[in-house]
Amino acid sequence: MSMKAEDNEVSADSYQPAKYDDPSAKFWSAYLSKAQKYDKALAQNWKGDMDSILIFAGLFSASVTAFIIESYKNLTPDPNVTSVALLSQISQQLSGISNSSAVLQNNLPCGSQAEFTPSIPALVCNILWFLSLSFSLACALSATLVEQWTRSFLHATDKRAGSQDRARINAYLFQGLEKFGMPTVVEAIPTLLHISLFLFFAGLVFFLLPLNAALGYLVLAVMVICCALYLLITLLPIIYHDCPYRTPISSTWWRILQIFGLLKHEDPDGIVQPLTCSMSEARELEATEITEQRDNRDFKVMSWTIKTIREDSEFEAFVEIIPNIVAGLDYSSKLLLHRLLHHEDIIIKLGYRIPQLLATCNSGVLESRISQKRAITCITAMWSLTMMSMPSDNKPIVYSPRSSLRFTEDTLELLNGVQRDLSSMHDYVASTTAVIGRGLLDMHVNRIVGFQDQLSALVDSAARDAKSDMTYDWKSQELHRQQHIINGLYRQSSLLERYLAAHQKLNTAMPYVMMEAISQHHSRLFSIISSQNPVELDLLQSTVESLDTFKIILNNAGFSLTLDYIADILSSTSLPYEPFNTIRRVFFRIDFTLPVDPANQHRFVAYLDKAFELGLSEPHKLLLNIVDILLDMTRALTDIACLRNTKAIISKYSRLFSRDTAAKALSRIDAILEFEEPSYPPPLDIFTMHLYADTRIDK
Known part of the structure; x- marks a missing residue:
């Protein structure tokens, strides 16, 4: 069948x-x-x-x-050779026929002599x-x-x-x-x-x-070389797992070496263990194991990928997955994004490519639906990349700190332009401009720290030189240059202070451009001081004081930036994108040991009152987490009137709900008021404090 x-x-x-x-x-x-x-x-x-x-x-x-x-x-035997031999023998016999028969008999061939080997x-x-x-x-x-x-x-x-x-x-x-x-x-x-x-x-x-012996030995040499190469490509994949060459007996050699315990593997912790898996599994292990080599391979292939992406739609799909990567737990992926953010090639650099993709939303070519989707994709990716935290080597960069920036001042103007064209992007733009602005402030603060660390060493050196009564011989041209830089520094600082005093928004490029100008003046002064021998004490002291003043200005700017974002939260009908994480990022680097402008303190008290009021309503329960941050910000208050009003607000609302941060804030405020005020405050001040609280709450 x-x-x-x-x-x-x-x-x-x-x-x-x-x-x-x-x-x-x-x-x-x-x-x-x-x-x-x-x-x-x-x-x-x-x-x-x-x-x-x-x-x-x-x-x-x-x-x-x-x-x-x-x-x-x-x-x-070759028949032709045999025939020739027989004919030759017959010829010999005929030529010797005249000889005797005995001689002829002796010349006859024997059968044993004709055998072939x-x-x-x-x-x-x-x-x-x-x-x-x-x-x-x-x-x-x-x-x-x-x-x-x-x-x-x-x-x-x-x-x-x-x-x-x-x-x-x-x-x-x-x-x-x-x-x-x-x-x-x-x-x-x-x-x-x-x-x-x-x-x-x-x-x-x-x-x-x-x-031909020469030809035979030549072929033998070629054969030996081929055998050696065959043995080499047999063993190479055993030694180097990424080697593409292998032979069918490579696996056999792998098993033999395993039996004798000659195959070892060192894990990321430095522990050497015998390899018990197959060759393919060992290759996969080495390819996926967390190592510096793997991170470098990832960076190389992803750089090539981004470089080959030319269409905006393809790059948009790539950008869309960035927030999920940042929110994940894979540190290697975050390191990869960080390196791509600061790539030397502008075609690959995410800090350039993503804003360029966002700019296409303002071109008027895309449909409204597609434009909004792309804008959300780009803005959320920029927010995530700015929020992404990476380990630092704690070495402030003095001369080229802008290399640490993920997005520049121009990005703020681009985001504001997108918000003007697409009003629905306000919630996303508010959060993203806030964290980018905080990143710019951090850059300047880190630069100041770097300057101060190096100037402190120069101060000690200058103090020792001053004791030796060294004479200074400064040229008038050099003094004029120094004075010109100092005048420009004071002028830019004054402009920035007036800008902040006017409570103008910090989500635009203007204030950060002024900060960069001040930093450049400091860089020039630092270069002059570093080249002096001995150091001019007056110039050194002026530079140190200017850095301290600039640090206070930056701290006030950070406080104002936080207040601006709080104002967006309180005035918006819907919460901005990731409000809690954003305000925590903006608030984190505020130095509460430095003085805060009294006008900002009064703004803060007003926002705290409104935040408490909105936080008690059901639709705004999320604001209670933000209220905790606001209560922590009360450490910046030094104005007596602001402290009294803040105490009244917290005392009133603490009766409606209990929070540990409120109790800590009250204790801190009571300690300050007890130190600053007499034992019995004036009756008018007490009346004002209660009147303010009752009016704001029971209106």
Whole structure:
């Protein structure tokens, strides 16, 4: 009976379960879909390998056969040589016929002398070539059988109608495939062809040596080189797991070295352990293990990816996943984003590419829906990248701190332009401009810290030089330059102070441009001081005082930036994007040991009152978390009137809900008032304090 008849008989007589017979059919379908996809890919790979082997084995066998046809003649006597020998003997006999019969009898050949013995090179050559042909044919036969077995394996899982039966048959056959080592057999088949090839080359050497020794040794040298290269590419993937070269016996050598315990692996903690996995698993382990080499590979391939992305829509899809990466726990991915933010190539640098993508939302070319979606994608990515925290080496950069910036002042103007064109972006823009502004302030604060650290060393040096009564010989031109820089510094500082005193918004580029100008003046002064020997004490003292003043201005700017964001929260009908994390980031670097402008203190008290009032309403429960930050900001209050009003506000609202931060704030305020005020405050002040609280709360 044929195979087809057997299949038909099985189909006719066997039980074919319907889907409703087993409610687990869909359950098994999940496994079957994955298994069939894997099996087909495996079979396709095997088929491709076997097809290539069959083609090469066929051509190679034909070539070896042609050589064998020529070489096997050396194993038997040559009839032509025998005929020539006989004719030569007959000729000798005829020429000597006149001699006596005894002499003629002595010249007759003996039968023992006519026996033939093949030469050793001919014998070895034919042995090697016949073995080569045998291995080649065995390889072709094995490849044919593997293709047949693969087709049978795939066909066996499709004979049943029910998915649960097909899944179980598939699992049964696949386990048998692993049990009997079919993957190992498939991997070993090319070895037969390789052995056949080397046997052929060895036989070729013995074939050529009797004919021409020089040619034979030349082929021998080529063969030795090929064997050495073959051994090299066999061992290379064992030593270097990323090596693309390998041979069928590489896995064999891997297992041998494992048996002798010669394969070791050092994990990221520096612990050396023996490798017990397969070669492919070791390669995957080294590729995915958290190492500095892996981070460098990630950076290289992602840089190439971004560089090849030219379409805005493709880059938008890339930018869209950035917030999820920043919010995740994978530090390596965050490090990758950080390096891409500061890439030297402007085409790859995310700090440039993302604002450029956001600028397309203002072009008027995109539809409103697409423009809004792209704007949200870019703005949320910029917010996430600015909020992303990375470990610092705690070494302030003095001369080039702008390299630490993730987004520059121009980004603020771009965001404001997007907000003007797309009013729905206000909540996103408010949070993003706040954290970018805080980043710019942090840059200037870090620069001041760097200047102060280095100037402190110069101050000590200048103090020692002053005791030695050293004379100063300053040129008038140099003094004029110093005075010009100092005048420009005072002028820029005055402009910035007036800008902040007017309570203008800090979400624009203008104040940060003025801060950068002040920092540049400080850099010039620092360069002059560093080049002086000895140091001019007056210039040094002026620079130190200017840095202290600038630090206070920056701290007030940070406080104002926080108040501006609080005002956005309180005045908006909906909460801005990530309000709690944003205000925490903006508030975090405020130095409460430095004085805060009284006008900002009064603004803060007003916002605190409104935040308490809104925080008690049901739709604004989230504001209570922000109220905790506001209560912590009471550390900045030094104005007596502000302290009294703040105490009244907290006391009034603390009766409605209990929060630990409120109690701590009250204790802190009471301690300050007790120190600053007499034991009994004036009655008018008490009346004003209660009147303010009652009016604001019970209105």
